[in-house]
Amino acid sequence: xxxxxxxxxxxxxxxxxxxxxxxxxxxxxxxxxxxxxxxxxxxxxxxxxxxxxxxxxxxxxxxxxxxxxxxxxxxxxxxxxxxxxxxxxxxxxxxxxxxxxxxxxxxxxxxxxxxxxxxxxxxxxxxxxxxxxxxxxxxxxxxxxxxxxxxxxxxxxxxxxxxxxxxxxxxxxxxxxxxxxxxxxxxxxxxxxxxxxxxxxxxxxxxxxxxxxxxxxxxxxxxxxxxxxxxxxxxxxxxxxxxxxxxxxxxxxxxxxxxxxxxxxxxxxxxxxxxxxxxxxxxxxxxxxxxxxx
Amino acid sequence: xxxxxxxxxxxxxxxxxxxxxxxxxxxxxxxxxxxxxxxxxxxxxxxxxxxxxxxxxxxxxxxxxxxxxxxxxxxxxxxxxxxxxxxxxxxxxxxxxxxxxxxxxxxxxxxxxxxxxxxxxxxxxxxxxxxxxxxxxxxxxxxxxxxxxxxxxxxxxxxxxxxxxxxxxxxxxxxxxxxxxxxxxxxxxxxxxxxxxxxxxxxxxxxxxxxxxxxxxxxxxxxxxxxxxxxxxxxxxxxxxxxxxxxxxxxxxxxxxxxxxxxxxxxxxxxxxxxxxxxxxxxxxxxxxxxxxxxxxxxxxxxxxxxxxxxxxxxxxxxxxxxxxxxxxxxxxxxxxxxxxxxxxxxxxxxxxxxxxxx
Ligand SMILES: Nc1ncnc2c1ncn2[C@@H]1O[C@H](COP(=O)(O)OP(=O)(O)OP(=O)(O)O)[C@@H](O)[C@H]1O
Ligand SMILES: [Mg+2]
Numbered sequence: 182x183x184x185x186x187x188x189x190x191x192x193x194x195x196x197x198x199x200x201x202x203x204x205x206x207x208x209x210x211x212x213x214x215x216x217x218x219x220x221x222x223x224x225x226x227x228x229x230x231x232x233x234x235x236x237x238x239x240x241x242x243x244x245x246x247x248x249x250x251x252x253x254x255x256x257x258x259x260x261x262x263x264x265x266x267x268x269x270x271x272x273x274x275x276x277x278x279x280x281x282x283x284x285x286x287x288x289x290x291x292x293x294x295x296x297x298x299x300x301x302x303x304x305x306x307x308x309x310x311x312x313x314x315x316x317x318x319x320x321x322x323x324x325x326x327x328x329x330x331x332x333x334x335x336x337x338x339x340x341x342x343x344x345x346x347x348x349x350x351x352x353x354x355x356x357x358x359x360x361x362x363x364x365x366x367x368x369x370x371x372x373x374x375x376x377x378x379x380x381x382x383x384x385x386x387x388x389x390x391x392x393x394x395x396x397x398x399x400x401x402x403x404x405x406x407x408x409x410x411x412x413x414x415x416x417x418x419x420x421x422x423x424x425x426x427x428x429x430x431x432x433x434x435x436x437x438x439x440x441x442x443x444x445x446x447x448x449x450x451x452x453x454x455x456x457x458x459x460x461x462x463x464x465x466x467x468x469x470x471x472x473x474x475x
Numbered sequence: 476x477x478x479x480x481x482x483x484x485x486x487x488x489x490x491x492x493x494x495x496x497x498x499x500x501x502x503x504x505x506x507x508x509x510x511x512x513x514x515x516x517x518x519x520x521x522x523x524x525x526x527x528x529x530x531x532x533x534x535x536x537x538x539x540x541x542x543x544x545x546x547x548x549x550x551x552x553x554x555x556x557x558x559x560x561x562x563x564x565x566x567x568x569x570x571x572x573x574x575x576x577x578x579x580x581x582x583x584x585x586x587x588x589x590x591x592x593x594x595x596x597x598x599x600x601x602x603x604x605x606x607x608x609x610x611x612x613x614x615x616x617x618x619x620x621x622x623x624x625x626x627x628x629x630x631x632x633x634x635x636x637x638x639x640x641x642x643x644x645x646x647x648x649x650x651x652x653x654x655x656x657x658x659x660x661x662x663x664x665x666x667x668x669x670x671x672x673x674x675x676x677x678x679x680x681x682x683x684x685x686x687x688x689x690x691x692x693x694x695x696x697x698x699x700x701x702x703x704x705x706x707x708x709x710x711x712x713x714x715x716x717x718x719x720x721x722x723x724x725x726x727x728x729x730x731x732x733x734x735x736x737x738x739x740x741x742x743x744x745x746x747x748x749x750x751x752x753x754x755x756x757x758x759x760x761x762x763x764x765x766x767x768x769x770x771x772x773x774x775x776x777x778x779x780x781x782x783x784x785x786x787x788x789x790x791x792x793x794x795x796x797x798x799x800x801x802x803x804x805x806x807x808x809x810x811x812x813x814x815x816x817x818x819x820x821x822x823x824x825x826x827x828x829x830x831x832x833x834x
Contacts, residue, residue, distance in 0.1 A: 368527050369560030371547040373574040373621070383577065387564040 213450060220444045221250040227443065254444035258429070264445050266418075267425040270336060271405065274421055277340045278404035279397050282351045285344075286396060287389070290355030291381055295364070305356060308349035316346045317409045324413065334416035342414060343404050350403075351396055358392030359385070394463040398456070405453075422449050477538040477628040477661055478503045479524070484533035486519050486685075493519045495686045496533060504659045510672040511682035512708070517665040518557070520682075521631050524663065526550050537628060548578075553622035554631040558638075559614045561606040561621075567593075568602040571620045578625070592624040595654060612643045616650075623654065630655075630662040636671065648674060669709055673697070681705050699812075703819040706747045706812065714747045717782035718816060726811070728782030730763040735808030739824060745814040748806055750776060750787040755794065756805035761786065765796050777802060 190198075215236075219227040222242045229235035239249045246253065258264040293301045323342055327333045362385060370380035386393070405423075412424040420428070422445065429442035457464070479501040486493040494516040501507050509517040522528040524535055526547035535542050542550050553574070562570050571589045580588075593599050596616040606614055615635060622630060635651070636644045652675055655662055666672055672679050673693040681688040681696060681704075689701035700706035706714040719728030724737040726746050733746070753761075755777065763779035770792065777788050777796065788804045796802060813822040 363558065363560070365556045365558050365560035366562065368525075368547075369554065369556055369621075370562075370573075370577075371527070372525055372552060372554045374548045374578040376546065376548060379577060383573075384562055388562075390564075 216443060216450075217447050220254050220440070220447045221252065222440075223251065223253065224440045228439065254440035255448070257438075258441035258445045258448070262425075262429070262441055264422070264425060264441075264448070267420050267422045268448070270415075270419055271421040271423075273336055274340055274343065274411070275401055275404045277337075278343045278347060279400045281340070281344045282347050282400045283393060283397050285348060286351035286355045286400075287386070287393060288381075289352050291359050291385065293352070293356045294359035294362075295367070305353060308352050312349040312353070315409075316407070317413075319346060320410055320413045327414065333414065334419055336415070336419055339411050339414045339421075342410050343407060346410065347400050347403050351400055354396045354399065355389075355392060358389060358396070362388055391463045391466040394460055398460060398464060401456070402453075405449075478536075479629060479661060479663070480534075480536040481520075481524075482534040482536070484520070484523060484535060485531050486516070486523060486528065487531045492685050494523075497687055499680065499687075499690065501661060501663065504661055506655050506662045506664065506675055506677045508672040508676035508679045509663065509665045509682060510667065510669060510679050510708075511688075512667055514684075515682045516685040517667075517682060518633055519685075521554075521633055521663060521665050524629070525552055525554050525631055551628045552631055553625060553627040553629070555618045555622050555633065555635045557633045557635070559606075559618045561614055561617055563606055566603055566605055567598060567609070567617050570606065570617055571598075571624050574621060574625050580625075588624055589620075592620040595623060595657075596620045596650065611638045612640075612647065615639060615647060619651070619654070623658065626658075626660070628661065630660050630664075632662065632664045634665055634667070636666070636668075644671075651675065669711070681708065683708075699821070700747075701821050703745055703747070703814045706814070710749060712750055712776065712787045714749050714812070715784070715786045716745055716747045716814075717784055717786060718743070718745050719782050720744070721813075726808075730779070730781040731761050731806075733760040733806055733808055733811065736813070736824070739813065739822070743816045744822065745816045745819070746782075747812040747814060748810050750789045752810040753788045753804050753806045755788060755790050756803055759803040759805040761788075761806055762801065762803040765798050765800050765802055767798060768796060777804075779804075 219236050222236060222239045223245050225241040225245075226235045226239045229241070235241065242251055243249050245251075293305060320342065324333075327338060332338045366384055366388065367377075367380045370384040371377065375383060407421075408423045408427065411421045412427065415421065415424065417428075426442050426445050426449070429438050429445065479499075481497055481499040481501075483496040483498060484494065485496045497520065499507075509520060511517055519528060523530045524537075526542065526545060530543060537550060537552075562573065565573065568589060571592055572585055575585050575588060589602075590599070593602060596619050598613070598616050598620055601609060601613060601617075606617065609617065615638070618635065622632075632651070636647055639647060648671060651664075655675075664671075664675060676693055678690060679693055679696050680690050683704050689696055689705045691699075691701075696705060696709055700709060700714065703716055707716060717728050717731060719726050719731060720741075720743050721727075721736050721739050722741050724734060724739065726733040726736055726744070728746075731746075761779065761781050763781050766778045766780050766785060769776045769778070772792070774792050775790050775794055777790050777794070778785050779788070779802065780786070788802075813824065814820065815822055
């Protein structure tokens, strides 16, 4: 018989713990659930001045569309305002940023983690300084040359800048993951017949997988959630999702546009849930990789 | 299989000397043990031979080829690491097969060779497990199997038994010895355990502080230690070393008087003898009160203070004495070794009196 430690706790503590967890869950999830529910209403309900309960029951929605739930917000945003184009742009930017960051990050992180030289440390320290700078300071520096060279407004430009902003962090994180992998592993691979790169490819990366996934996820989030860079560097036709949402909000004179923003916020958040759920095992083992010795 | 030569091989990190220039000629098929206390440069030497560490100076020859500038993979060696270095994401089977795979050995041979290597170290039951699900001893055997699955020119083993319990150590030791007998591959084995060195080695290299102290067969090292370091390191207990003076062929120190050193010039010397060569006697060359008594099982060890050092003397296991009781030991000149007190080097005596030393 195995009793888990949790089962041996006194009942009152158990209840207290569960109660706290549930409370926390509600508090944490509430904003999203509220937005999700509201996104199926019309603006008059969700931002009702008369009674906040209207956002839940939706009397105006009923009056305007004939049902208490409506997909108008989604239709308007995705089809009328071509939010799908922004989604596609986001996809391109995000995939490119993650792939490029991880390629450079794994190679560079591996090299730095195995380097016997001092400068590896200084490189990492400089990387940290760059990471600490607000992204917008970099953007203002880029703006003029990009205009001059006519690079402004293209997706690849945004991708390059995002990679540049992201790389220090990726490098840091991956370097510390690589440091946790014993050197004997590369060494025995090299004695067994691998070149340095084969050792990296066949032995180190499989062990590193959780670390790569975790770092990749953080890079993904940075690119996906970015506003400063993409809003500044991309033209209206090339916008990604977050600046697009901002532009919906920026024009409140036109009725219904705020609801476009609300529905696209929900659209932007939903994939995140799927992603985290899909990779949760790797993320957990990645985040705790340093804690347990392999 | 190959002969290995080290020519003036040395290693420096900045101003720290990890290995002083070393010359060594290892014969084809020989089992050579590097023995020494922690931090004396054993691993460094081995890693330079493997190509995992650059030599500061000197040449490494495997076969008749200078390998200094070759990658580890091109040196045709197999290595067992102190911490095993197994691949955690692969099963035992894949671990053992890995060297065959990366070296492009025909697929058809893989299965046979893996099974043979696994059988040699009795691993067949565990082939589908991951290393994390194995005990230390089993991991050890996986590392061994991975080394022998190929036929390399040289085996390098870095303290492969250090993580095993005493019993497993003895059986794995026997396994290694047997494997070497079968494969006849040149082997370099690192350990700080002198029993391992004595039982396994064809020849032992005793090292200390990055310097070779003595190279010889286990018997030579035991019987004729080249200096006080080797004398004090080999044997259990280590050789007794007494600082004293020879005058007119007689060695003298506090509580000690050993005649019979005719032909040795007068002066200060360090005298050494082994506890098991000496014996208790009603009257003898050493006479002192008992400092402590230890029962070892097959015998007991009496310790007395002589010449400013603690001196152990072997006694029968039923011998008993109280601390402080006066005892005497028979220590003829024939069982004694003389060392220079300043350099620690052995002083060879031309006229060796009849005794154990010639045996
Ligand atoms: N990368 C390094 N930089 C500086 N000094 C080092 C380095 N690697 C090892 N040393 C030093 O070299 C000396 C020899 O180390 P080595 O690992 O060869 O010892 P060892 O004989 O294998 O000891 P042990 O029995 O503890 O494994 C030690 O004093 C160690 O501190
Ligand atoms: Mg070592």
